[in-house]
Amino acid sequence: MGIIGMGRIGNVHYQNLLTFSDVHVKTICDILVDNSWKEKYTRVPNLVKDYHHVLDDPMIDAVLICTPTDLHPQITIDAARAGKDIFCEKPVGFENKDILEAYKVVNETGVKFEVGFNRRFDKHFDKIVEHRDEGRIGEQQILKITSRDPEPPSLDYVEHSGGIFMDMTIHDFDMARFITGQEIDEVHVFGNVLIDDNIRKFKDIDTAVISLKFTNGMLGVIDNSRKAVYGYDQRIELFGSKGVARAENVLNSETIFVGKDGSLSDTPMYFFLQRYKDAYARELKSFFGAIRGKHPVACNFEDGIRAIRLAEAAKRSLLSGQAEKVAEVE
Known part of the structure; x- marks a missing residue:
């Protein structure tokens, strides 16, 4: 290597x-x-x-x-x-x-070419796909993704990041395709600067709610924030005609205290390096398996481009205030 x-x-x-x-x-x-x-x-x-x-x-x-x-x-x-x-x-x-x-x-x-969308290799999200593939969800109807960072990046990073949709939400766009196994036809974005007004200087935002319309008719919503004071908020829910599969936050500990005044549980892991530690290792293991011919590449170049097409449509929607169609790969 x-x-x-x-x-x-x-x-x-x-x-x-x-x-x-x-x-x-x-x-x-x-x-x-x-x-x-x-x-x-x-x-x-x-x-x-x-x-x-x-x-x-x-x-x-x-x-x-x-x-x-x-x-x-x-x-x-x-x-x-x-x-x-x-x-x-x-x-x-x-x-x-x-x-x-x-x-x-x-x-x-x-x-062989693999894109580093590490969340595809998270065991909790994998379980949602397993429920989907085994028919427990039924006909998919609603996807909900919550993705909030614990703090905004530096302004220098923001300046060179390509914007929130290309830098942050691109993971959620890829997960929307991965979790459902469906393509997205159009997106509609509402966004604002609600955390750090300096981000406006780079024509970017720090808070967004994104509606998704899938080609099979199902609907989805992604909410993003650059600052969740309680930690790295990463949740996904897939709802269908037979039931719902939900992946909650991974907490710093699973211990819950219960007393006469109520209960206390721990906060989510603080950032992506902790939350997705195992996923990073699993994606490399998958890459080496693909190189050795054991299975196809799990996240290929086309997947990478499709996520970019969604990010581009989101940026157009933010500027136009209207729902925007998602372009094809070429």
């Missing part, structure tokens, strides 16, 4: 890779690499600044792309042409022309 980009998410993946006995990280690439990194990454033979050194190495079979989003398409193109299987963090890019060019090259070269 080679890892390209060693920010927060790159380091999460690196720590998980160390747990695989049959996967070895040969090279780490980051523009900030210096001699001090040798002490931090003692188990990695090569530390480089230019990702082409990773792609030129015939011993490296696959790469993880964990760089800023605007670099994803070109690195994907270069990695695919070098014959490397690719795991790329979301989103797969910002500019449509670049995204479609990378998509074309991946298809032409036939390399």
